[in-house]
Amino acid sequence: MKTLRVALVDDEKNVRLAVGTALKKECFEVLEFSNGQLAYDDLISMEGTVPDIYVLDIMMPVMDGIMFLQKFKAIHPEIPAIFLTSRDEEFDKVLGLELGADDYLCKPFSVKELIARIKVLVRRYDFLKVNxxxxxxxxxxxxxxxxxxxxxxxxxxxxxxxxxxxxxxxxxxxxxxxxxxxxxxxxxxxxxxxxxxxxxxxxxxxxxxxxxxxxxxxxxxxxxxxxxxxxxxxx
Missing domain, CATH: 1.10.10.10 (Winged helix-like DNA-binding domain superfamily/Winged helix DNA-binding domain)
Incomplete structure (x- = not known):
């Protein structure tokens, strides 16, 4: 079975630690970034395998999640993305989905639910590409x-x-x-x-x-x- 490669982009270290640990327990390969600019620099310099999915915080320094989404979808529109967002960011959630995010979860969220949605979105995109x-x-x-x-x-x-x-x-x-x-x-x-x-x-x-x-x-x-x-x- 293919090992799923997840790019986790969040400026909160405790979130990266909790989510990253849970994903690794599910045998995912996890790439961690503290802001969108670092994730974007890694993406454009990457040769070969790119992540299967991005999990993005919205509010981040240097480059926020929405700006990163615009940039990376222009290069790899086939890669799904999930936003992590606060409950009072309704505008950002709607805007993010309009720009190409596939789903979002509000903080605090269930890590099990996040893992389930990651698997669903990767399966959906694989199905669409192959079939x-x-x-x-x-x-x-x-x-x-x-x-x-x-x-x-x-x-x-x-x-x-x-x-x-x-x-x-x-x-x-x-x-x-x-x-x-x-x-x-x-x-x-x-x-x-x-x-x-x-x-x-x-x-x-x-x-x-x-x-x-x-x-x-x-x-x-x-x-x-x-x-x-x-x-x-x-x-």
Whole structure:
């Protein structure tokens, strides 16, 4: 099995130590950087193997996470990135996702959840690179069976009609549950358990925010609010 190479970019030494130790226990190779400039200098001077994924803090000295994201995505758009961010940085989170970040976790976060999302994103990107043609054919075959929205659990990818959906891991987990339970009323507790299986730092408000973002991507009419209970997916 391929050893995953993770670039961890965070100016907080204790975060690098905790996350780096956990990743190494999972047999990941970890490259640590204290700011975006050091990570970028290493990237452009690197010959051969580049990291499989970047885990980025947003607020860092010299070069912050958003600036680094812009620079490295211009060179390697195929490499996924996860932001680590504080709960009050909603603007930065949205901006980061618009610039090409694939997911984000709010501090404090579960390291187990971070590891799970790293594995998901690397698997998704590997699937897209190796199976682009097969995926297109599979999507065309499965489209009638799943009506307008198609989800592929193996690759964590989804389509609405012929258009691929750009989703975070959390958003994919939600749309997968909605499609599988179309017409059923899902409580916030059920949605939290599906979207954050390893995360203990989640409340109802977090689910509401993700539902709001998901509605913008698939159409607000497809997710109905059932007041006092939760949400229902209707196609």
């Amino acid at each position: 682009a043609t097969q995926m297109e054919n599979k999507h065309q075959t499965d489209q009638l069976a799943s009506n307008e929205i198609t989800v592929d659990s193996d690759s964590y990818t989804a389509f609405i009609g012929d258009r691929p959906l750009v989703l975070t891991v959390t958003e994919f987990r939600l749309i997968e549950l909605f499609v599988n339970r179309k017409g059923a009323v899902l409580t916030r507790e059920q949605l939290i358990n599906a979207a954050f299986p390893e995360d203990n730092f989640v409340n109802d408000r977090a689910i509401d925010c993700h539902i709001k973002r998901l509605r913008k991507k698939i159409g607000s009419e497809k997710i109905e609010t059932v007041y006092g209970l939760g949400y229902r997916f209707t196609e």
